[in-house]
Amino acid sequence: MGKKTGKQTYHFANPPVVISTGTVAGPFEGQGPLHADFDEILTDPRNNETTFEKAERSMLTKACQFALDHASCATTEVDLFLSGDLLNQIISSNFTAVTLGIPFLGLYGACSTAALSLGLGAMLLDGGFAGTVLTATVSHNSTAERQYRFPTEYGAQRRPYQQWTVTGAGAALLGYDRPGPKITAVTFGKVIDLGSTDPLNMGAAMAPAAADTIHQHFEDTGWDPNAFDLIVTGDLGKIGLDLCRQVLAENGLNLGENFSDCGVMIYDLQKQDVHAGGSGCAASALVTYGHLYKRFARQELNRILLVGTGSLHSTTSFQQGENIPCIAHAVRIEA
């Protein structure tokens, strides 16, 4: 167990490089403050496909293609494809894997998939099991809303603490011998249930999981949170971020200005009518692979901790009155 530090953290002896990324954002996300950082912004939420599900998988395929093209890498050079999404039986990833033809490991981590796949991919590389790994994830507002909530045209009033599922896809190519930011450590989280049952308030449900993983990461590594330019959670939204900050402070970890959330960063919360912010797999994927990756390239960032957050309920489990189990995985990325 030479690579394990503390209870849940793994350090990489030979840190894998994030060689390139690819991002495709939906039209609404393209109106947000990070629009300049995406490879492509769709003009049509259906992306000229007949169904939203097909649109979702076309975005995922495109994001993967962008990541491969930016590194001039052929699909045949990639050893493994790690991907997950929100739809039942992760169909978007399954169908994209058909198109790409790369050996595939399907992941389900809900909205934590970006961090989960980065961490697992880095482990496969550092363990010597693969030389190049493609990781990706996708979410679409219209497919997620109809699977988890109401039909899109149904006239329901949204709660002020509700979040907006981000439409977009992000992919990252991991490997060696190329320039780029490196994945130096990962902390895999435990599933936490603090009694939340409201599927409309995902941020509040996931905040304790994020706090647990962040706390564990610093306990395992003994590092100072101020050593990070940015500690960014996946999709807690405004309310979840505040709750996470509170829970951490109660446990003696006071995070400052360098603590934020991808779901808060991706939209203009004043102008875009998204209430508490963004959610979904694409929230952390678009912000990390688009915005933050470009900031690494511009040398504005030196070290970040990405804490992907996911809520692991299903429509069946919450209709049967079960609590919402949540998870968070932390990935340390350094220039």
Next chain:
Amino acid sequence: MAKPKLTPAQQKYQNKVKKAEPKPDYLRNALSAFFSGGLVCLLGQALIDFYTKVMDVPPKEAANPATATMILIGALLTGFGVFDQLAKYAGAGLAVPVTGFANSVVSAALEFREEGLIYGVCAKMFTLAGAVITFGVMTAFVFGLIHAIFH
């Protein structure tokens, strides 16, 4: 559907969540529901008057074509993607009248049309409205029974 019992740690966190959740603006919502609901009813009354005065429908039966017209309007607004925009502001004002019923049926039918005519549109059309219909039929039966016994 029994809620699992919360541990003290869970209860403590849920209290925190309750404090952090912003409350909807109840007064504003109630006022906009009152006025938009009133507007819908005004339109309904105007339709009843139209059917009695212009189309010569007997006053007792004019509510039927008026309701059908309101359903048609609700369905069309849903189809054109306007209804959910209006409902954002009107809330219960649009949801409680028959327009809300039309919206729940048509939005579900639209949503699932890609899964085919039989298993998609027809089967899933009443996923939201089904409960309303069930309770409506049950209530009608009970009150019909009471009416039959005591009248």
